[in-house]
Amino acid sequence: xxxxxxxxxxxxxxxxxxxxxxxxxxxxxxxxxxxxxxxxxxxxxxxxxxxxxxxxxxxxxxxxxxxxxxxxxxxxxxxxxxxxxxxxxxxxxxxxxxxxxxxxxxxxxxxxxxxxxxxxxxxxxxxxxxxxxxxxxxxxxxxxxxxxxxxxxxxxxxxxxxxxxxxxxxxxxxxxxxxxxxxxxxxxxxxxxxxxxxxxxxxxxxxxxxxxxxxxxxxxxxxxxxxxxxxxxxxxxxxxxxxxxxxxxxxxxxxxxxxxxxxxxxxxxxxxxxxxxxxxxxxxxxxxxxxxxxxxxxx
Amino acid sequence: xxxxxxxxxxxxxxxxxxxxxxxxxxxxxxxxxxxxxxxxxxxxxxxxxxxxxxxxxxxxxxxxxxxxxxxx
Ligand SMILES: Cc1ncc(C[n+]2csc(CCOP(=O)(O)OP(=O)(O)O)c2C)c(N)n1
Ligand code: SF4
Ligand code: SF4
Ligand code: SF4
Ligand SMILES: [Mg+2]
Numbered sequence: 001x002x003x004x005x006x007x008x009x010x011x012x013x014x015x016x017x018x019x020x021x022x023x024x025x026x027x028x029x030x031x032x033x034x035x036x037x038x039x040x041x042x043x044x045x046x047x048x049x050x051x052x053x054x055x056x057x058x059x060x061x062x063x064x065x066x067x068x069x070x071x072x073x074x075x076x077x078x079x080x081x082x083x084x085x086x087x088x089x090x091x092x093x094x095x096x097x098x099x100x101x102x103x104x105x106x107x108x109x110x111x112x113x114x115x116x117x118x119x120x121x122x123x124x125x126x127x128x129x130x131x132x133x134x135x136x137x138x139x140x141x142x143x144x145x146x147x148x149x150x151x152x153x154x155x156x157x158x159x160x161x162x163x164x165x166x167x168x169x170x171x172x173x174x175x176x177x178x179x180x181x182x183x184x185x186x187x188x189x190x191x192x193x194x195x196x197x198x199x200x201x202x203x204x205x206x207x208x209x210x211x212x213x214x215x216x217x218x219x220x221x222x223x224x225x226x227x228x229x230x231x232x233x234x235x236x237x238x239x240x241x242x243x244x245x246x247x248x249x250x251x252x253x254x255x256x257x258x259x260x261x262x263x264x265x266x267x268x269x270x271x272x273x274x275x276x277x278x279x280x281x282x283x284x285x286x287x288x289x290x291x292x293x294x295x296x297x298x299x
Numbered sequence: 300x301x302x303x304x305x306x307x308x309x310x311x312x313x314x315x316x317x318x319x320x321x322x323x324x325x326x327x328x329x330x331x332x333x334x335x336x337x338x339x340x341x342x343x344x345x346x347x348x349x350x351x352x353x354x355x356x357x358x359x360x361x362x363x364x365x366x367x368x369x370x371x
Contacts (some may be wrong), residue, residue, distance in 0.1 A: 010346055012306050018356060018365040033360060035313035035338065040360030048357065190321075192357040230360075231316045 023047040025077045032071060036230020038189035038215030039069055042136055043076075045192055046107070049199035060103045063092040065112035067143045068217075069136040072107045086116030089124050092131050099294060100274065103132070103203060110137040110151040114170055118150070125179035125208045127273045132202045132209045135172065138217035139254075146220030153256045157224045172212045174249040177266050182207030184249065184266035188214040190237035191262060198264065207272050214260065225256075303351015303368045307341060311363035314338035318355035318364050324348040327355065 020043065033039050050060065057078060064073035066085035073080040083091045092104045106113075113121055113135050124131055140158060141147040147160040150170045157164055176184045183205050187195040195213060202209035216222065216233035227233060237260065244252075245263040252261040271279075281289040305326060312334060319327045319341050326349045330342040341364065343349075349366060356365030 010301065010304055012304055013367075013370070016304075016306060016365075016367055018306070018308075018362055019353070020356070020362050020365075024362065030311055030313075030361065036315040036317075037360055040362065041317070041358055044357045044359070044362070189358075192354070196357070229315070231320055234317060234320065 019051065020044050020047045023050060023077055024075055028075055031075055033068060034217075034219045034230075036216060036218045036233075037068070038138070038213075038217075038230065038233075039072065039136055041189040041192065042134070042195065042213050042215060043072060045196040046105075046134065046199050048196040049203060052196070053200045053203040055103060055203055059101055060105065061092075061095060062105050062107050063088045063095065064106070065108040065117060067109035067112050067141070068138075069107065069109035070112060070143075076107075086112055086120065088112065089117060089120035089131065089133070093120075093124060093129055096130055100130075101294070104130070105203075106131055106133045108133075108135060109142070110135055110139065110172070111141040111149040114150050114172065114175075115141075122175070122179040125176060125181045125210070127276075128180055128182060128207045128270045129273050130206055130208070132199075133211070134199070135210070135212050136215045137172065137212050138215050138221055140217060140221040142217045142220045146217075146224065151254075153254055155256050156221075159220075159224075169254070171249065171253040173210075173252050173265055176210040176212075177249045180208065180270065181210045181266060182268055182270055183209035183211075183264075185210075185264040186212040186214070186252065186260075186262050188237040188241055188260060188262060189216065190234050190241065194243075194262070201264075205267075207270060214254075301347045301349045301351075301369075303349045303366050304346075305343060305349050305351075305355060305364060305366040307343075308363045309334045309340040310336075311361050312338055312340035312359075313361050313363075314340060315360060316341075317358040317360065321358050322355050323352065324350060 062080040064070040065088040073082040088106045088108045092106045096104045148158045155164045185198045216230040218230045241260045243263045327341040328344045329339045351366045351368035353366040
């Protein structure tokens with residue numbers, strides 16, 4: 001594609017480049033995401049977090065499930081795996097167990113992580129598996145046409161709820177806390193700086209960490225609900241969000257057009273899966289127990 | 300002289316307007332011209348106000364714009 005750059009009224013240094021580019025497979029651009037879709041914005045934040053945390057990129061792996069968000073694994077120029085629908089967390093768990101040195105990031109959609117993959121989510125949180133889960137929540141199954149997801153708020157019109165959703169939705173941050181997550185935060189794609197900081201924080205924290213990012217889907221969520229375009233949702237996020245760090249997650253449920261509580265809600269230390277495994281086996285087996293040795297071809 | 304500069308890859312832009320709306324110093328506006336896919340990309344209307352903060356770059360879902368500070 002012809003990458004023309006606009007005539008600018010001043011000089012751009014020759015070595016200047018977009019800081020996101022070294023983290024992307026640029027040969028795959030332009031990406032498939034719609035105009036005004038927020039997924040790309042979350043990717044910007046994630047790459048800034050990788051840069052700022054000075055993570056060793058050879059030891060970062062991204063795992064996604066299926067969905068528009070799931071495409072992140074394919075666009076990231078890191079070791080990545082695009083799993084089957086709902087199975088990002090079990091794949092990531094296997095990766096972490098086989099090679100504990102890896103920083104394993106699960107990057108997926110609300111439908112993937114909380115409908116078909118919901119059981120995996122709660123059990124990884126319960127075990128405090130050392131995974132960093134980033135959920136792009138556009139409140140719908142976007143890729144398949146905008147069906148009702150477990151996150152779709154009441155009264156919303158969707159492909160499968162033409163007269164409005166009546167089932168109660170999950171409050172993801174409350175679910176994550178109740179299941180045992182060590183870190184729980186919520187931001188929107190309007191909060192780029194705060195989101196990047198949270199992502200950096202989880203890259204440095206041990207244990208199961210969860211960040212929910214509300215993100216516009218103008219094409220399949222907003223259109224049926226006459227909610228305008230991506231920019232309209234960004235303006236809505238700006239106007240409706242309230243930062244309340246440490247807010248009880250039970251008070252943070254989302255509604256169709258009400259207040260959005262954002263911030264860091266949980267940051268606690270619980271023993272991790274490996275610690276618990278080693279402690280229990282040492283107690284039971286004593287000197288007969290040896291910690292699992294990791295033999296990995298490349299490290 | 301401006302503290303920073305902004306670089307726009309017109310052909311990658313999908314005209315969402317995020318960069319225009321959230322640039323803190325209103326450096327940008329959507330152009331009336333079309334790119335080859337039919338989108339209105341941003342253009343620079345107040346170059347001297349650019350701080351190089353790269354907020355436009357953080358917002359752009361299409362990786363089509365970024366800002367940076369001039370080296371001193
Ligand atoms: C086993 C299986 N069931 C169903 C599907 C169809 N499917 C593909 S993506 C998707 C939902 C994706 O929703 P979400 O995870 O929220 O991602 P989004 O597209 O909204 O980013 C579904 C149901 C599938 N690919 N595989
Ligand atoms: S359908 Fe929605 S979530 Fe998927 S790329 Fe388009 S705007 Fe984004
Ligand atoms: S770098 Fe900052 S000041 Fe310059 S155009 Fe981008 S958002 Fe505006
Ligand atoms: S944010 Fe990116 S895609 Fe949107 S108008 Fe600006 S340059 Fe174009
Ligand atoms: Mg979704």
